[in-house]
Amino acid sequence: MSELNQAIENTFPKLILFNARTRGHRPAMRHKDFGIWQSWNWTEAAQFIKALAAGLIGLGAQRDDKIAIIGSNRPYLYWSIAAAQSIGAIPVPLYSDSVADEMAFVLEHAEVRFAIVEDQEQVDKILSVLAKLPALKSILYEEKRGLRDYDHSRLCWLSDLVELGRAALKDKGSTAGLERVIAEGKGSDTAVILYTSGTTGRPKGVMLTYDNLLASARIGIAFDGLTEKDEIIAYLPMAWVGDHVFSYAQAIVAGYCVNCPEKADTIIQDRREIGPTYIFAPPRVFENLLTLTMVRMEDAGRLKRWIFDHFLQVARCWGEKILGGDKVPLLARLHYALGDALVYGPLRNRYGLSNVKVGYTAGEAIGAEIFSYYRSIGVNLKQLYGQTEASVYVTLQPDGEIKPDTVGRPAPSVDIRLAPSGEVEFSGPGVFQGYFKDPEKTAEVKTQDGYVRTGDVGFFDATGHLKIIDRAKDVGRLTHGGLFPPKYIENKLKFYPNIKEAVAFGHARDHVACFINIDPVAVGNWAERNNVTHASYQELAADPRVYEMIAEHVEEVNEALAAEPQMAGARITRFLILPKELDADDGELTRTQKVRRSFITERYASLVKALYDGSAVGEIRTEITFEDGRKGMVEGKIVIRDVTVAPKPGLEAAA
């Protein structure tokens, strides 16, 4: 697209119409429904969006109205965003797995007038908090099922509204009216409000303009050479900035096809069927795939296991070098090629990564081993560091400069500086306008000269790559003065497949102790193979043999920590295994599955106390929330395990 065009097509609705004119026959969206991939091309998408926009006007929607979008990744919901933008309204995507109260907060704060939702589940949630939402006028739903007997005075089936819109558009006057409204959109208008899940406090509404999102989308497209021929799978929450940029903004700018899986449970199968060329996933997804592979390999025959182990060894030696384009001896190349035919190719195919030309992991630190594993079997996995406030891109790893422990160089046209405290600050075209209705918070985060404080502490290494250590407010000090970066320690623990989640304590204490959450899949499988009988997660978590296994992992982590002079003081001396999985429904994790440290400290205060007063067991009694909102109790005595920390002469003095 020429620069002139870029200046004219400065909003997503305009770009969609542009796509319909220039590549109307190319697929825009696919959705697997009734077992078949149904697809829509750009022309059909544009028609649907116009009809829905006309329908919304008919309902009384106006410029600057907020329209909530709630549901899993579905073509109709993405187009609802575009339809809202067409009439100058501001879409507000919400996390569809939020409970009603969380939803009520955002809906109320954003003064939402219309909600476009997926199904009965979401309708029920909104109806249950309707009293708090005086601004809400109508709810539109996509899936009819179960809603037949509901009072329809404020409910409307999305397809009915689209039909009304189509009928209205038959009139020339209203078509012209809609086109005029679309043309009125400017690049500096607010395109979307994305509520950040917030590891602390209430969510904040990040306002991003079309200019922000388009600039950011173009940075990514140019960086990785994306074209209309690319394919991606959209399966991450629509309210998350990553999905909004990758599955919406970039898809519209580059014109590539976005594929929506049949259901959350079928994503692995669906990804295999589509074979995306461009993928994006938090580390968790890659961890899960690898865990599944390893668990299955444990059950495989000896010959298969030998082949697998042998070629993984070869891949570890040469795989990353071959991918990075380094010099590799011919014999090693041939050996790797054989491995590719026997092991790596089939593995990539299993994962649905056969066609991937570039994949990103972000959101949290990825384990060096996991990262290297995927690269060694030929998946061009890279890291990026991003924020909602930046419209994603802050740093990116350029091809050929991939390191597992850094997040790469500043993205094109983004500038990064380090505050005296070590906090990372950035500026660039993607910098957000402000938090919706919260100028105080905006002022806290945005500096006078237009830089944004990330709240992360980091530094540049010798090659100019940024390395992130931890959240600035989380980095603590032990009483003897040693550094205590909790996330750094937790991530090291979490890289073991048996450990799903970890929470480390140590700020203003004399030693580090932690909570461990075991992974039910990995440990459950181990239990099955070793005849460890258990009736529940709680029972498995309390098994002495499980404790033994986890203690070994902790000791290994301690060895790794001891190897880094700054971290030697932060070795783990005591741990316990929690009797329940940390869960977002209980408020222990954010909706993006990050640990909410302060909340956990408060909730499990008795256990934290037991970790530090030397007692051998801690007692717990706590409430848990089931998926449907009912409550239950977990109680019991939790064993606390001491870990021997070998004193390292010389280092103690340094700390």
Place this chain on the structure above:
Amino acid sequence: MTRSTGDVILNVENVSLRFGGVKAVTDISFDIRKGEIRAIIGPNGAGKTSMLNVINGVYHPQKGTITFKGRVRKAMQPYQAAKSGIARTFQNVALFKGMSTLDNIMSGRYLRMRSNFLWQLFYLGPARDEEIAHRRKVEEIIDFLEIQHVRKVPVGKLPYGLQKRVELGRALAMEPELLLLDEPMAGMNLEEKEDMSRYILDVNHEFGTTIALIEHDMGVVMDLSDRVVVLDYGRKIADGTPSEVKANHAVLAAYLGVAHQEKSR
């Protein structure tokens, strides 16, 4: 519930069933109206499953008549019952364990397949069109019951709760007018029970299917059903709306363990 129920679709009149000297069902009469959810409850051994077996022709009662859609049948065979529009699920799941979810549900379409064997053998002409039409119907059911993720998994490998759902799917594939569910929620945890209740209500609402169900969970019965018939020792002791039945003394005596020690959740 605002749903209105229509005419009588099934009428059971003075039915008695004996196995040698054992009286399974004695002189029972009740009716099921079109579009309703009719629960059959009673303590263990009350004759509930026998009653279902009588309705779909597995057992032939020594006395009494069954009238389904106005046609009186005395000794109906199960396949005739199926042909006339009665489908059922079983207390102990009865699926083809080695076959996939898709194939199991497809087997429910068997009665509706018309094209001849030769066409089917070569997957040609009418057989092909027919297969596609049936597959579409099956996919709708898979979507309805939200079992897409196990579409191609052999059902023997599935957890019990899912197997029950697949079995319901197979019964739905027949597009029955009357659906007999024998303890659809036995052995399920609370969450699975809630899901299953949702599906049963949705089947009733969306497809207008008349449902007769046997269930032990009183909460489920009271929430789902329009009318309840209560059996005890093979005899009918009460019949009416859930609230009427709940207040009935004979039911309380039979159920709440005055006469015998039955659980009554």
